[in-house]
Structures are given as C-alpha cells and as structure tokens.
Amino acid sequence: MSGKDWSTTELSVLYDVFYECGTRLGGEYVSLMRAARQDGDSESELFWRRQSVALRDERDAVDSHDRDAIVAAMERWDYILELVQHARAARPVAA
Secondary structure, three states, X not given: OOOOOOOOOOHHHHHHHHHHHHHHHHHHHHHXXXXXXXXXXXXXHHHHHXXXXXXXXXXXXXXXXXXXXXXXXXHHHHHHHHHHXXXXXXXXXXX
C-alpha cells in the first residue's frame, strides 16, 4: 500500500479500505494470541491481547472524514503487519 495515492479515492471507499487494514492486522494479533495460549505462554498471550485492544481503540479514534489520519493509520498498520509476518516466518518451528 505504500506509495499509493489515496487523494482521489472516495472517502467512504477509503474508510472501508482503512477498516479492512485494521481487520487484517487484528486477525494477525488474534492468531498470535491463540498460538501463545496454545504454547502456554500467558505473558505473550496478554501482550497480543493488549495489541488487539489498542488497535481497536486506535481504529475507533480515527475520524471517518479525516483522509490524512486514515491514510497514516493504514500505512502504519501495513508496516506493522509486514514486520509481524516476517518475524513469524523467521521463528523456528517447534519439533
């Protein structure tokens, strides 16, 4: 999504894309939370739960008419999602 020009995208469409970006990242957080629970790692489970709640709160706080805030959040969330996915891919598989 980086480098995309959102200036001409209808605001209602942009907000839908924004919301979906949050949903994708939130889904990753839920997946990590469940994996931590399965591994018996309550500290990591709590961490990912907090990330999920913070994401929800951040998404709720963005004004649906503020194009700049919407785009900034989408870019940040896409970057975080990319980092998390790379970190997961680099994690050794348990035997």
